[in-house]
Amino acid sequence: MAERPGIIGVGAWVPEKRLTNHDLEQMVATSDEWITQRTGISERRILREGEDPTDLGVKAAQMALASANTSVEEVELVITASNVQVMPVPGSSAFIIEGLRDRGSTAYKHIPFFDIVAGCTGFIYALEVARWMFCGGYRRILVIGLESLSRFTNWQERETCVLFGDAAGAVVVGPVEGERGILASHLAADSAKWPLLRVEAGGTKTPASRETVAAGQHFLKMEGRGVFEDAVKMMERASLLALKQAQVTAEEVAWFVPHQANLRILKAFAGRLGIPWAKVLVNIARHGNTSTASIPLALAEAVQDNRLCPGDLVVLAGFGAGVTYGATVIRW
CATH class of the missing domain: 3.40.47.10 (Thiolase/Chalcone synthase)
Structure with a gap:
């Protein structure tokens, strides 16, 4: 049976800092009860000032690669879905690859990459792009969802500031057999x-x-x-x-x-x-x-x-x- 693309590894990472609903009570006119009833959220993780959002993507990618028993050298393409870019130019993927790169090796310095901006659907869009890139010959594709929306949040506006957290998740798309994929x-x-x-x-x-x-x-x-x-x-x-x-x-x-x-x-x-x-x-x-x-x-x-x-x-x-x-x- 022919191989099809599937998820062969998965990983995620969140910042250390917790921001609870009770913390938000001290920042805006809101309450734990109001937030929980309307959103179901009790807490969220956010980056501290000065922390690099790229680190979230790097750590999530490392976990996904370990889960897939895949080395960085085997990765043939990186696709990052994100709505908050690390810089306007270049794309966030460049910084994630650099974070993964072993300084003593040049074997994977030239991994192609690109970013996708498709709102909160971005990971699904990126996964579908990876599926078709697999059909074009790429056999190990790293797909990352990276967000640091806390950096674009108005912490004085309770309708939005109670909602968002920072995180990264990653999967490795690779060949699977049988009914999987x-x-x-x-x-x-x-x-x-x-x-x-x-x-x-x-x-x-x-x-x-x-x-x-x-x-x-x-x-x-x-x-x-x-x-x-x-x-x-x-x-x-x-x-x-x-x-x-x-x-x-x-x-x-x-x-x-x-x-x-x-x-x-x-x-x-x-x-x-x-x-x-x-x-x-x-x-x-x-x-x-x-x-x-x-x-x-x-x-x-x-x-x-x-x-x-x-x-x-x-x-x-x-x-x-x-x-x-x-x-x-x-x-x-």
């Missing part, structure tokens, strides 16, 4: 709804200036009600289309791994699909919304806890700025 994927977007999630300044449309900083245009802005309604519908639609393409049913799925945006969104998503809550991987209480890192972070924890086993049918589903959405069906 990435079976199907559905990617989509509705660009007319881009205002739902945005950072208004810092790009070429509105370059950074004293005025944009003073106006708070570099902070992440979100239209919460619109995000909730579209997130649930779009993740459901993408999941059903991916399942249909894979010729399997929701009842056959062992685990659904939705983007960890908000506990209410996750419960509504499960309700629309008619799936038992026990089949949904959830870690939002401890990590908050970590954007592109949330899905690989949930996968890494499930593997570590022995909940995710070989042969399990898994559905990844996401929604994010753009507005992008998508789902992927995998036989683990």
Whole structure:
């Protein structure tokens, strides 16, 4: 039987610093009860001032490579999904590769890389790109979701500052045999709804200036009600289309791994699909919304806890700025 691309290793990393709801009570007009009821979040990890977000990606990648029993020398391509770049130029992948590189070796100095910006759906988009790059001949692909949204958060705005955490998750895509591997994927977007999630300044449309900083245009802005309604519908639609393409049913799925945006969104998503809550991987209480890192972070924890086993049918589903959405069906 021909080889197909699959996830052969997974890893994740979060910063050491915990920011609890009780900590936020001292910063903005909010309460632990208010945050928990509306989001399901109890705490999140954030980078300390001066900490390099690249380190999260490097450590997650190292864990994924170890899990896959793969050396950096064997990696043929790196794809990083991120909404907050380490620098505008070059892409974050360059810094992650440099962090992985053994200074005494030149064997893997010229690994090709690129970054993807697709909102919180970025990891699913990157995984699908890796799937097709595998079909083009790449046999070991490192896919990373890296986020440090705390650096773009207005800590005086309670509607957004309670949501986000920093993290990185990574997988190694490589050859698998038998029934395992990435079976199907559905990617989509509705660009007319881009205002739902945005950072208004810092790009070429509105370059950074004293005025944009003073106006708070570099902070992440979100239209919460619109995000909730579209997130649930779009993740459901993408999941059903991916399942249909894979010729399997929701009842056959062992685990659904939705983007960890908000506990209410996750419960509504499960309700629309008619799936038992026990089949949904959830870690939002401890990590908050970590954007592109949330899905690989949930996968890494499930593997570590022995909940995710070989042969399990898994559905990844996401929604994010753009507005992008998508789902992927995998036989683990």
